[in-house]
Amino acid sequence: MDEFGVYALFGVDGPAQRLLSTDGSVRVCVAVPAYVRQVVLFSSGPWGDRICASAELNDADGIPITIGKLTPYNRCLSWEQWEEETWTDSVTLNITLEGGSLTKADRSEVILAVKEYTPKDTAAPLAAQEINRKRKRGQGAEGVSNENSATKREEEENVCPNGTVEKTTPVRKARGQTKAGQKLFSSVGDATNMKGTANGAVEAQGIVGRTPPRSAVRTKSRQAKTPTQTTPLVSPSGRWGQTLCPIDPQTAILIGGQGARMQFCKDPMWKLCTEDMSWVAAETLAEGPTPEARIGHTAVYDPNSKRIFVFGGSKNKKWFNDVHILDTQSWKWTMVEAQGKVPPLAYHSCSLFRGELFVLGGVFPRPNPEPDGCSDSLYIFDPHLSIWYEPIVTGVQPSPRSGHSACVMQERKIYVFGGWDTPVCYNDMYMLDLGLMEFSAVKTTGKAPSPRSWHGSAVLSDTKFLIHGGYNGNNALSDAFIFDIDTNSWTEVSLPQLSVPRAGHSLITMDIAPRHTFSEDDDVDTNTSRTLLVFGGGDNEGNFYSDLTTVAMEELLCAI
Incomplete structure (x- = not known):
């Protein structure tokens, strides 16, 4: 041919x-x-x-x-x-x-x-027959099948923390969707924490495909849902569960995500140019095997090797523990044949320290009848040897969790905040000393963020990092807090740019050119050229954001 x-x-x-x-x-x-x-x-x-x-x-x-x-x-x-x-x-x-x-x-x-031919066996395999029976709607005893189908679907992905029945404004359903509603987070939690509803569906704080619930006053911020037409896009479609990874002061790379109707984005990779805040579709720019569509993965950039490491995530019933590397100089993807064992994980955290990836927590699949569960393990990937290993760690480790955040501070400490493990949602803080490999619980002062998962986090300076938004088991959140590691204190900040409830979004900071020109005599902090960028996420009512919001670091720190 x-x-x-x-x-x-x-x-x-x-x-x-x-x-x-x-x-x-x-x-x-x-x-x-x-x-x-x-x-x-x-x-x-x-x-x-x-x-x-x-x-x-x-x-x-x-x-x-x-x-x-x-x-x-x-x-x-x-x-x-x-x-x-x-x-x-x-x-x-x-x-x-x-x-x-x-x-x-x-x-x-x-x-x-399709050309006619006689299949050797036209009967669907047993698994497919069982699925089809569960999907049939409405006649006599078959009405029970809707309940079975909804329960099965929710047990295949992540369940939100706090397994109580969600009381939110009804959302228009997509055709073929169960009455449980289209939510952002689908279940991996204990089925005993799910409460059945009168219509036979099971509500368990989320099915992957919907974002955390929006406030009625925020409707103006709604963005268009993932388009199904084939016309070229000039910017990414609305999504959650993606990664946004800065690689230099002018460029950040967007990878993956899921949008409306539980559909994985068919525009999974974009390049953000910060000089004019424009987007360029980048899926076909790189050679080699691109990572399969996914959510809940991590993407970390190593400035020394100039490579992006993509690890884990999930897609429907598939769970990943693969490592994909994008060389940003040659623009070529490679998939690592790694040694050692690491379980398939999603909604974990991944931090870069001295060229190695530190993967903590996350959701991992377990075979039935056990439900999927959260991990409290720490795995390290050495790119030079292409090997996974579990380090010896002392101290008080965080309990199993996923949807948490991890910030590397001063190149020697990782601060872990929040997350969930059904039915508990956390707002505790732990610190991993990377020199001693010792965990410790951090006693904080000031008004702490409420328990949450799928929030955004970003390092602002050597001593401060930001926590924004997230999901508390019932609603999407719009509040923002800055943590100071010198004083172990929280400070809530209020800015209009951060007032939209969202979860599953991306927060990054980049040293982009400031919008204003200052003279040498001006008393300007060195962080004035640093900017916080917020992208994507959603409101748990079926709305997925595609907006890009910027906040000058000077404005953010002055809000403390």
Whole structure:
């Protein structure tokens, strides 16, 4: 096959079928037969100047079930019915080719039918049959299946802290969604902490896909939900659970996240240029195998090797313990074949110290009937040896938790704050002395932040770091606090830029050029060129933010 083409396999016994070719249309729609339980999409031949092929599996209402992209460096995608929660018998596959020499005729859409063939076994595997039975709605005794489906779905991802029934303003449901509502955080917690509702669904403080609850007075801050159209985006779609990683004073890299209707963002990677605060889609800029879509992962930049390390996270029922490295000089992805053992983790913290990654806590999957649980372990990854190990740690360790924050201060201490482990939400503080490898509980003074998880944190100076927003088990939060490690004291700050309730968002600080020019005689602190940036997150009522907010460091510190 010397010519370029996009092909698909519908089922394990089906023949490969060409959907797009060099001289054909760049957009195709295929109805997936009801007996098909697997779809494999791949390309063959030289890509030339083509950029990517965007693929969507849509339900009967045109709502994406799952999304993905073929690129010159990622030439194969696969989906299985039992991995996608809303796969039904009326699924369509839509593919759009971007880039290349496109004529007007090329832009038309072609509707294809899957070639007829007789499968060796048209019956769905047992797991798929059981899932389909659970999804059927409403007739007689089958009404119980909605409860089973909702419970199963909530046990597959993260449950929010405090397993009480949430009392919030009702949210418009997406088609096919259970009455439990679309929430930001889905469950990994103990099912005994979940309380059933009268309609048979189970509410457990969250299903991944919704963000923490917004106040009615904040509606003006709502951003557009993740778009499903294929028109090019000029900025990232709304999302939560992403990472935003600064690599130099002019650039930060956005990776991953999840948006509306529990859909993983099909624009998973962006480059932020701080000179004019503009975004550039960056998924196709880097060579090599890109990390699979995910949330709850971490991304840490090493200024010495000029590499970004992406670790862990989750996607639906998949959990990751892989390490992906992006070399920001060659713009090439590599996946590490690491030695040693580290469990799949999501919503952990990851800190860089002397070239090594310190991974603490997080949620990890456990097989049924045990629910997924939180970790209190510390793992270290050595990039030079590509090995994981558990260090010997003394002192009083933090209890198991996830959704917490960790700030490296003065290159010798890691401060760990908050997080949750069902049904408890925390606002305690621990410090890890990186010289002694000793944990200690920090006794603080002043008004401390209330218990929370999925909050944002950022180092402001050698002695101060910021905690903002988060989720307390019932609502998204909009308050902000600064902690001083010299005095072990909290101070609440109030700024209009930080007044929007949000959780699962990103906070970073960057040394970008100040907006004002000062003379040499002006008494200006050296932090005036440092800026706090806030991106994304959501309000737990189905709204996902795509705004980028900036706060001058001078203004922030003066608010203390």
